[in-house]
Amino acid sequence: DTAVSQTPKYLVTQMGNDKSIKCEQNLGHDTMYWYKQDSKKFLKIMFSYNNKELIINETVPNRFSPKSPDKAHLNLHINSLELGDSAVYFCASSQIGGVSSYNEQFFGPGTRLTVL
Amino acid sequence: QKEVEQNSGPLSVPEGAIASLNCTYSDRGSQSFFWYRQYSGKSPELIMSIYSNGDKEDGRFTAQLNKASQYVSLLIRDSQPSDSATYLCAVNQAGTALIFGKGTTLSVSS
Numbered sequence: 043d044t045a046v047s048q049t050p051k052y053l054v055t056q057m058g059n060d061k062s063i064k065c066e067q068n069l070g071h072d073t074m075y076w077y078k079q080d081s082k083k084f085l086k087i088m089f090s091y092n093n094k095e096l097i098i099n100e101t102v103p104n105r106f107s108p109k110s111p112d113k114a115h116l117n118l119h120i121n122s123l124e125l126g127d128s129a130v131y132f133c134a135s136s137q138i139g140g141v142s143s144y145n146e147q148f149f150g151p152g153t154r155l156t157v158l
Numbered sequence: 159q160k161e162v163e164q165n166s167g168p169l170s171v172p173e174g175a176i177a178s179l180n181c182t183y184s185d186r187g188s189q190s191f192f193w194y195r196q197y198s199g200k201s202p203e204l205i206m207s208i209y210s211n212g213d214k215e216d217g218r219f220t221a222q223l224n225k226a227s228q229y230v231s232l233l234i235r236d237s238q239p240s241d242s243a244t245y246l247c248a249v250n251q252a253g254t255a256l257i258f259g260k261g262t263t264l265s266v267s268s
Contacts, residue, residue, distance in 0.1 A: 075255055077255075082260070083196075083244065083260070083261055084258070084260050085202065085246065085258040086258070087255035087256065087257075090254075090255050098254065098255050100255075132201055132202070144189075144190045144207060144209055145190055145250055145254075145256075146190075146192070146204060146207055147192075147204070147256055148204065149194075149201040149202045149203070150201060151200075151201050152200075152201050
């Protein structure tokens with residue numbers, strides 16, 4: 043009954059490789075997000091999609107490319123991985139449309155990416 | 159640059175005491191305010207949300223919001239060792255991503 047799920051939970055790879063992280067939510071929300079939490083535990087927004095449309099794209103290298111095939115799924119593809127990409131990546135979802143929506147965001151379990 | 163400031167701690171309180179966590183934010187247009195709890199190696203878990211000035215209570219937790227002072231706080235009554243975690247303050251305007259503080263580490267000793 044997981045609300046927001048991510049795969050894989052751990053990802054260890056070599057510099058220069060390309061990898062993807064998948065996220066799915068079964069909350070019926072219309073908006074999904076990718077956040078990055080660095081080694082100092084600071085959580086920062088990367089991207090946001092509303093109904094499959096990109097609405098937030100923070101200053102992130104273009105090696106990172108999000109894709110949303112439908113409003114329940116948001117994937118993150120990373121090309122040419124670098125050491126500095128090592129972090130925990132969290133997916134989140136919320137409902138921002140509707141009368142009583144306050145954008146409460148619910149997080150997935152995270153994907154710990156280690157680039158060697 | 160929109161910012162959210164928190165004292166990183168650690169904040170140490172004995173079991174049964176009240177823990178008080180504070181947060182200030184820079185964007186006066188912020189509309190929604192949240193407290194997340196994050197255990198080591200786990201994801202952020204939403205524990206309180208507040209949208210209007212004043213206090214909001216939920217069990218042992220009370221969130222307080224003062225928009226004029228751009229200040230949000232979280233009180234945890236009867237603190238338990240299981241409350242030991244990092245508490246993240248987050249704010250946003252409608253329809254945008256959350257801006258997080260760097261978190262306050264709380265340690266409750268038995």
